[in-house]
Amino acid sequence: MRKVPFCLPWIGKEEIEEVAQTLKSGWLTTGPKAKQFEEKLQEYNKIGNAIAVNSCTAALHLSMAVSGIKQGDEVITTPLTFCSTVNAILYQRARPVLADIDERTCNISASEIEKRITGKTKAIIAVHYGGQPCDMKAINEIAKKHNLVVVEDAAHALGAELEGKKAGTLADFGCFSFYPIKNITTAEGGAIVTDNKEAAEKLRPLSYCGINKDAWKRYDAKGSWYYEVAALGFKYNMPDVLASIGLWQIEKLDEFIRARAKIAEQYNKAFAEAEEITTPFVKEKVKHAWHLYPILLDLEKLKINRSRFIGEMNKRGIGCSVHFIPIHMHPYYREELGFKQGQFPKAENVFERIITIPIYPKMSGEDAEYVAENILQIAKENKK
Ligand SMILES: Cc1ncc(COP(=O)(O)O)c(C=O)c1O
Structure with missing residues (x-):
C-alpha cells in the first residue's frame, strides 16, 4: 500500500x-x-x-x-x-x-x-x-x-x-x-x-x-x-x-510554493464534481502559499462523520489533520476565560467538517492522485 x-x-x-x-x-x-x-x-x-x-x-x-x-x-x-x-x-x-x-x-x-x-x-x-x-x-x-x-x-x-x-x-x-x-x-x-x-x-x-x-x-x-x-x-x-x-x-521557497500550488490545482480538479466535498475558496488579488489544503465535508450527504472519514484515510495509508480545534473548545481556555460551546458557531461548524489533507513539495503527482482517489472513494462508499 x-x-x-x-x-x-x-x-x-x-x-x-x-x-x-x-x-x-x-x-x-x-x-x-x-x-x-x-x-x-x-x-x-x-x-x-x-x-x-x-x-x-x-x-x-x-x-x-x-x-x-x-x-x-x-x-x-x-x-x-x-x-x-x-x-x-x-x-x-x-x-x-x-x-x-x-x-x-x-x-x-x-x-x-x-x-x-x-x-x-x-x-x-x-x-x-x-x-x-x-x-x-x-x-x-x-x-x-x-x-x-x-x-x-x-x-x-x-x-x-x-x-x-x-x-x-x-x-x-x-x-x-x-x-x-x-x-x-x-x-x-x-x-x-x-x-x-x-x-x-x-x-x-x-x-x-x-x-x-x-x-x-x-x-x-x-x-x-x-x-x-x-x-x-x-x-x-x-x-x-x-x-x-x-x-x-x-532560496527554495518560491519553488516550494509553486509545487504546493500544483498539488492544490490537482486536488481542485479532482474534487470539482464531488458534491460531498467543498474545496478551499481563494479570494481575488491573493497569492496563496498553500500551506494547508482543507476540505469541508457535507455531513448531510454522508453516513460517517469527520473523525471516521479520517480513520478511513488512515487505513489507506494517508495522513490527515484538523486545523484547528477551535480555541474556545480547549479546557484550559474555557476554564480560564469562560468560553462556551456555541459562542463561535462558524468556527465550530468548520471544525465539525474540516480535514486538512497532505500538501507539500515532496509529494509526487501520483501521491496527490492517490489521496484524491481515496477521498472520492470513501465519499462514494459512505454516501447517504
Ligand atoms: C497559526 C499558527 N500560529 C502560530 C504557530 C506557532 O508556530 P511555532 O511552532 O513556530 O511556534 C502555529 C504553529 O503551528 C500556527 O499554526
Missing part, C-alpha cells in the same frame, strides 16, 4: 552541508549565520527589519511585549488557530477576545472584529489561515479608527501575497514559523518582521535576555565582555545551526 504522510520537510544537500560547516566552525548559537538569514528574510519580504527567533510563538509574544500589551488590555484574534496565538496574549497577562471567522476563507471576519472592540482593546492578531492573507485592508482600517496595533500571525503564510505585497508586511508586525511542516523550516524557528525601526531596536534585545547590544558579539575576538541588561527580555534567539538550514530553505 502506498503511504502518504500528512507532511514531510524537504531538506537538500545544501542545508546538510551548511549545518555541517556551522557545526565544524565552533560557533553554534546566534551569530553570523542568523544575521545572514535575517538579511535574506528582509530581502525576500522587502521589509526593513527581520529578527530571527526560535519559534513563531516567540515572535508573537515579542509582538505583544514590544507593543506594551499588559494586564487589563484586550487583544482580538480568531478562534480557528493554534494555541500559540492566544498564549502570546496570555503571556502578557492580557485578555484574548475571539471574533468568529468568515466561513469561506476560515480567516477572521473584519465585521466580527468590529463588534468586539471595547475601550480596553489594544491590538488585533490576524492569522492568515492555511496561507491565504486575511482582509488586511478592512482590518487595518478598523485598527486606524481605534488606534490599535495589528500583528499578522503569518505562521502559514511566508511567501503569500495580497495585492502583490508579502504577507507579514501588511501591518505593524509579521510573525513567521519555520516548524518542520511549514512553508520553509529550520527544524524549530520563527521570525518577526517590521518596518518600524524604533520597534525593531527594542525587539532585538527583547529576543536576547534584554541585553542592549549585539549580545553574541561579546564572545567574538573583537567583541567586548561588557553588556547591560536594559529590559526584561526573553531567551528567544535563533542559533546558527538552525539558521544554516534557513539560509537554503528561503
Whole structure:
C-alpha cells in the first residue's frame, strides 16, 4: 500500500552541508549565520527589519511585549488557530477576545472584529489561515479608527501575497514559523518582521535576555565582555545551526510554493464534481502559499462523520489533520476565560467538517492522485 504522510520537510544537500560547516566552525548559537538569514528574510519580504527567533510563538509574544500589551488590555484574534496565538496574549497577562471567522476563507471576519472592540482593546492578531492573507485592508482600517496595533500571525503564510505585497508586511508586525511542516523550516524557528525601526531596536534585545547590544558579539575576538541588561527580555534567539538550514530553505521557497500550488490545482480538479466535498475558496488579488489544503465535508450527504472519514484515510495509508480545534473548545481556555460551546458557531461548524489533507513539495503527482482517489472513494462508499 502506498503511504502518504500528512507532511514531510524537504531538506537538500545544501542545508546538510551548511549545518555541517556551522557545526565544524565552533560557533553554534546566534551569530553570523542568523544575521545572514535575517538579511535574506528582509530581502525576500522587502521589509526593513527581520529578527530571527526560535519559534513563531516567540515572535508573537515579542509582538505583544514590544507593543506594551499588559494586564487589563484586550487583544482580538480568531478562534480557528493554534494555541500559540492566544498564549502570546496570555503571556502578557492580557485578555484574548475571539471574533468568529468568515466561513469561506476560515480567516477572521473584519465585521466580527468590529463588534468586539471595547475601550480596553489594544491590538488585533490576524492569522492568515492555511496561507491565504486575511482582509488586511478592512482590518487595518478598523485598527486606524481605534488606534490599535495589528500583528499578522503569518505562521502559514511566508511567501503569500495580497495585492502583490508579502504577507507579514501588511501591518505593524509579521510573525513567521519555520516548524518542520511549514512553508520553509529550520527544524524549530520563527521570525518577526517590521518596518518600524524604533520597534525593531527594542525587539532585538527583547529576543536576547534584554541585553542592549549585539549580545553574541561579546564572545567574538573583537567583541567586548561588557553588556547591560536594559529590559526584561526573553531567551528567544535563533542559533546558527538552525539558521544554516534557513539560509537554503528561503532560496527554495518560491519553488516550494509553486509545487504546493500544483498539488492544490490537482486536488481542485479532482474534487470539482464531488458534491460531498467543498474545496478551499481563494479570494481575488491573493497569492496563496498553500500551506494547508482543507476540505469541508457535507455531513448531510454522508453516513460517517469527520473523525471516521479520517480513520478511513488512515487505513489507506494517508495522513490527515484538523486545523484547528477551535480555541474556545480547549479546557484550559474555557476554564480560564469562560468560553462556551456555541459562542463561535462558524468556527465550530468548520471544525465539525474540516480535514486538512497532505500538501507539500515532496509529494509526487501520483501521491496527490492517490489521496484524491481515496477521498472520492470513501465519499462514494459512505454516501447517504
Ligand atoms: C497559526 C499558527 N500560529 C502560530 C504557530 C506557532 O508556530 P511555532 O511552532 O513556530 O511556534 C502555529 C504553529 O503551528 C500556527 O499554526
